[in-house]
Amino acid sequence: MCGIVGYVGARNATQVIIHGLRRLEYRGYDSAGVAVMSGSETEVVRCRGKLAALENLLKEKSPTGSLGIGHTRWATHGRPSDENAHPHRIGAISVVHNGIIENHAVLRERLRATGRTFSSQTDTEVIAHLIDEAVAAGATSLADAVRKALRQVEGSYAIAVVSNRHPDEIVAAKNASPLVVGLGDGENFLASDAPAILEYTREMIFLEEGDVVSLGRKSVTFTDMDGNRIERKPRTITWTASQAEKGGYPHFMLKEIHEQPQAVSDTLRSRLLLDTSDVTLDGQNLGAIDGRVIILACGTSYHAGLVGKFLVENIARIPCEVDLASEFRYREPIVSGKDLVVAISQSGETLDTLAALKEAIARGGRTLAICNVVDSAIARTSGSVLYTHAGPEIGVASTKCFTAQLAALTLLAVHLGRRNGALADKAAAELVGELVHIPHKMSETLRATGSLRELARKYMHARDFLFLGRGTNYPIALEGALKLKEISYIHAEGYAAGEMKHGPIALIDDGLPVVVIATQGKGYDKVLSNLAEVRAREGHVIAVATKGDQTIASHCQDVLWVEDAPSLLQPLLTVLPLQLLAYSMAVARGTDVDQPRNLAKSVTVE
Ligand code: M6R
Numbered sequence: 001m002c003g004i005v006g007y008v009g010a011r012n013a014t015q016v017i018i019h020g021l022r023r024l025e026y027r028g029y030d031s032a033g034v035a036v037m038s039g040s041e042t043e044v045v046r047c048r049g050k051l052a053a054l055e056n057l058l059k060e061k062s063p064t065g066s067l068g069i070g071h072t073r074w075a076t077h078g079r080p081s082d083e084n085a086h087p088h089r090i091g092a093i094s095v096v097h098n099g100i101i102e103n104h105a106v107l108r109e110r111l112r113a114t115g116r117t118f119s120s121q122t123d124t125e126v127i128a129h130l131i132d133e134a135v136a137a138g139a140t141s142l143a144d145a146v147r148k149a150l151r152q153v154e155g156s157y158a159i160a161v162v163s164n165r166h167p168d169e170i171v172a173a174k175n176a177s178p179l180v181v182g183l184g185d186g187e188n189f190l191a192s193d194a195p196a197i198l199e200y201t202r203e204m205i206f207l208e209e210g211d212v213v214s215l216g217r218k219s220v221t222f223t224d225m226d227g228n229r230i231e232r233k234p235r236t237i238t239w240t241a242s243q244a245e246k247g248g249y250p251h252f253m254l255k256e257i258h259e260q261p262q263a264v265s266d267t268l269r270s271r272l273l274l275d276t277s278d279v280t281l282d283g284q285n286l287g288a289i290d291g292r293v294i295i296l297a298c299g300t301s302y303h304a305g306l307v308g309k310f311l312v313e314n315i316a317r318i319p320c321e322v323d324l325a326s327e328f329r330y331r332e333p334i335v336s337g338k339d340l341v342v343a344i345s346q347s348g349e350t351l352d353t354l355a356a357l358k359e360a361i362a363r364g365g366r367t368l369a370i371c372n373v374v375d376s377a378i379a380r381t382s383g384s385v386l387y388t389h390a391g392p393e394i395g396v397a398s399t400k401c402f403t404a405q406l407a408a409l410t411l412l413a414v415h416l417g418r419r420n421g422a423l424a425d426k427a428a429a430e431l432v433g434e435l436v437h438i439p440h441k442m443s444e445t446l447r448a449t450g451s452l453r454e455l456a457r458k459y460m461h462a463r464d465f466l467f468l469g470r471g472t473n474y475p476i477a478l479e480g481a482l483k484l485k486e487i488s489y490i491h492a493e494g495y496a497a498g499e500m501k502h503g504p505i506a507l508i509d510d511g512l513p514v515v516v517i518a519t520q521g522k523g524y525d526k527v528l529s530n531l532a533e534v535r536a537r538e539g540h541v542i543a544v545a546t547k548g549d550q551t552i553a554s555h556c557q558d559v560l561w562v563e564d565a566p567s568l569l570q571p572l573l574t575v576l577p578l579q580l581l582a583y584s585m586a587v588a589r590g591t592d593v594d595q596p597r598n599l600a601k602s603v604t605v606e
Contacts, residue, residue: 348376
């Protein structure tokens, strides 16, 4: 949700922090602030608004110290305001926080009863008081005070703390919100997300749940919540700094849409075994599945899971269920040791998906995570992991990670099908051969679709949209509708085309644009008749059709062309024009494409 950056070293901490926060702005930007040590005094500068507002303030008076923490806030408790901006300072303690403290009201009352006063509505200020209280009660170190405070807290947090009494140290802790330490030479970094500090270091340690870390110029010390020293090994991050930037596109979303052929190629690369018409899941063998495959995910990742059902059932002939993680975790799901539970998450930090995964583990399921963020909570919790290699996805609307997830699910289905014999040599050779060509077909489809500016102008005033698809393209209809809602704020519904006659047909009139995925293959004729039903009621049809289809144009007002592919792989292509349509509609309507209202990249709080 929010962005956190910390620095200790010889540089100007304010500059390093602001630079990092700029990279994290997408995580939340209703307010921002820094706390920098100047000698043994902490200077706190914070304000409501975008980072630029903070930078303006800093022009007047910029702290010059070489240790500090900073934050960009996305409001959870307390409206966006100067007072609610982080850092929150109580006595000698300054704190920045990402997450939600669930028992903050109870703690606030208790602290009030001891004579403490509050100047903000945030749950974070409660943490600052608790740490200050622990210091006053004789905590032996800043880390000790932080641990004592956090033991009273229920909820999710990634926090960074500085204190006048410990001017050479930052203490940070994590529970259910991401935090990473960057290792330097005579300097160390802290961030909620690796791109913030990539320009300074590639040696990083991702904090695990319950970790407390103490950062000095030349030392990084990890302890658990009981104060026991623990070892955490650094990893070398291979993402380039430019991968985390817009690369010349006006928005991260557009850049990431165009990165999809690469993302899919990177996800498939080194995993396709052409000689044996097989795949390798990085050497992992998931063995035979005697039960079901159960896929758990949220949002766009859930839509990938719905396509995954077709892949697993068709290719591996294993029954597959797909569940919204936010539903699964609250019922009494039936899971056995024979089942393979697959949690899909771009961020690897989505709380519902993580909780559903833990529920499945508790019920004895074997687990596989399909994640994009290496070492994320879901990846660490799962028994095995298949990473998508899409690189950092910054736009809130998930695009390249969706198609990378589809690629990973295809690999999984082939792996299972080859292990249980359901996928015979010839069919395997054909499928693997098709997969090799998919990235190129994606590039061609993106090129053919081009800019949809004119189409967007035509439909930008529509109040509602309907998306229809069948088979593997039904989840793509759902995804097209989600994308449009999410970034252009137009109400949209995705529907199985065959279900239209059971209700939604009543909506169709000359004011309703209907996007129909009408690619050739299984169900094509049936979709054509759905399309005719829409036309008969004067609905505006935008068809997504296979390149070279001579029939389709006479059935619709607009056509978006995709390359030909087998039905099982079509979603990798048909989603592309729908992403571009949503993007162009959002641009035409002037919404904040990369940071739509009310949304954050990863939902780590309930
Ligand atoms: O990081 P995750 O894949 O777990 O995120 C799940 C959803 O929050 C996410 O896919 C969301 O629906 C996207 N922003 C939609 O574009």
